[in-house]
Amino acid sequence: SKALRSFRKGLAQAQSSGFIWDEGLLHLQMARIAEPGSDERDAAVAKATRLFMEVGSAQDLERVAALEV
Numbered sequence: 001s002k003a004l005r006s007f008r009k010g011l012a013q014a015q016s017s018g019f020i021w022d023e024g025l026l027h028l029q030m031a032r033i034a035e036p037g038s039d040e041r042d043a044a045v046a047k048a049t050r051l052f053m054e055v056g057s058a059q060d061l062e063r064v065a066a067l068e069v
Contacts, residue, residue, distance in 0.1 A: 001033075004030065007026050007029055007033075011023060011026050011030075020051050020054055021055045023047075023051055024047070024052045024057070024060060025048075027051065028044070028060065030044040031048060031064070045067060045068065048060075048064045049061065049064050
């Protein structure tokens with residue numbers, strides 16, 4: 001989808017710029033649009049969790065955890 005292409009483009013920019021929190025947000029958004037239970041969603045949730053832990057963003061970790069319910 002167009003949204004997924006935009007998120008992937010944003011991911012590449014965030015990664016190349018070292019914007020860890022922004023990268024986490026993009027993975028969070030990708031998890032939200034992915035099919036529940038899909039490998040794509042699980043990977044996005046795992047990456048967002050890791051990145052938010054790295055920057056110490058408890059609020060964003062809660063947002064990720066809400067997706068897993």
